[in-house]
Amino acid sequence: MNKPIINEIETKNILTKSNLPVCEYSVNPYVGCTHACKYCYASFMKRFTGHTEQWGTFLDVKYWKEIKNPAKYKGKELFIGSVTDPYNPQEEIYKRTRTLLEELKGSGVKLSISTKSDLILRDLDLIKTFPNTRVSWSINTLDENFRADMDNAVSIERRLAAMKAFYLAGVRTTCFISPIFPGITDIKAIIRQVKSQCNLIWLENLNLRGGYKSVIMNYIQEKYPQLFPLYHEIYDCKDRSYWIALDKELKAYAAEAGLAYVTNDDSMTRNFHSPPVIVNYFYHEQIKKSARKGAARKGESHARTARS
Template sequence: MAVDGAQPKLKTTVGILKPKTIISYNSSPDIGFDRSVNPLVGCEHGCIYCFARPSHAFHDLSPGLDFESKLFAKPDAPALLRAELQKRGYVCKPIAFGTNTDPYQPIEATWRITRGCIEVLSACNHPITITTKSDRVTRDLDLLAPMAAKGLAAVMMSVTTLDPRIAMTVEPRATTPSRRIAAIRTLTDAGVPVLVSLAPVIPQITDHEIEHIVEQAAQAGARSAFFMPVRLPHEVAPLFRAWLDTYFPDRAAKVMATIQSIRGGRDNDPNFFTRMKGQGPWADLLRTRFNIAAKRHGLDSDRVHLRTDLFRPPPGAQGELF
């Protein structure tokens, strides 16, 4: 293994975005949610495989180091969220946080925008799901635990490797794997249901850890798990190839050959359903191994179903006078 150590710390800048709305809707048939909120743009974690990297082009910035260091915050997100939930005809369904970039990356510690949004949802009994690879999510247990007790909150913890040497390169500024596993236990002990995401699984680099990650997650109290082979859309593919050449030159060609076998002969398969599962013998093998491990450790149950019947729209400005 040619892993040389952690990547250097980048100087981070944060700009301000002022969108007119904050809830994004999607109709993708292979995604389990139809709406999401992303309080932050760009991500300090620097995960080389992040499919959100190409979106930084909308800000005339690069999907590489700019994505990791030139970030944007949406401080009006809680107020916008409140206004959208007040709209006549709004139909309550769980809102997903962390679908694009991590809502608990380091700048959330000072900006507290994700927390502000959770406060809005908590006040009106609106369900929320959070996907993160940070133990900072435990900071907000004072909000999430009471919501979970009502069936309104669940957290998906992303654990892609348990090897700190690999984590230093593939997710250089994310919370360490051991702290993520500890966070699963903390959340579970507080009554918050936790799902574990083995996404992405990188063939020839992290795939050998599938069974161990599932076992560790189960021992920490996780309720369910899922996995996804690595995806390399658009500009992510050349960045990933450069990363391989730097940190795993001994197996770079083999890794890409395996990925292409999973993705129909290409670096990436954009088609619905197969983009999440992969295809071919390698994908079948990964899926079989994961399914056996999940069943063995009791993580093959259905995902958490959150309640929507408790939702009450936030009071409007007029209502707040009384």
């Protein structure tokens, strides 16, 4: 990999109000990400940042004025890493995520941190001081060759070791099996590997859109030609039967393994030492539509009650 283009920038506010269902604020100490995942949904950020470089080849290092009165965020959930990895390799040098955590220490905020790195181990003692914290690692394969084809992050072995260290330290952990590559990601093998060291297993299917659809489709055609007809059915013909069948298969597997299998549960209230919950997020678009319809129906009901 060529040396990434690094810029240092100033930003007015590092905490941004979020529409994500898992948090109230999103926090991204960097713009861009040098892990350069071929399937990265966050590449859409280029539309808003003015970057013309290829996604994964640049990183903007954010500097902000010290957070005033961090205690006002007490009880609020902050998601660190919604469109960047807060523990990209450059964090070891610039320590922007570390600085953020130090500014928020003692504030009472709830943290969700998403990463592909084990650099986060550096901050374990600091992260442990926050209430209701959860850290997730993206692991969508146990095959290091496929992993190396897809990203420049640390090995799966190192991610698993970091997850275990956090779990043993009493920090809630999530194995984010995403994106699931049809015919490639061995979900059951990953679950068997992580079920004793995480509180939540989150499943999300591979969505192909924007510029990286052709990148992935070309990769499959070259490296996994036997799977290309399947990918064509799913991503060109919009056939969802693969996900429907996989959902049914995993639901049965979870029942056999004694694991809860749900469509929307963050498990934060469950006993820490309970078996992990498996969350199927294959149909997140349908879930969002259902939630919006439910909210609309609830609003109409309130309106009728108010009129009567």
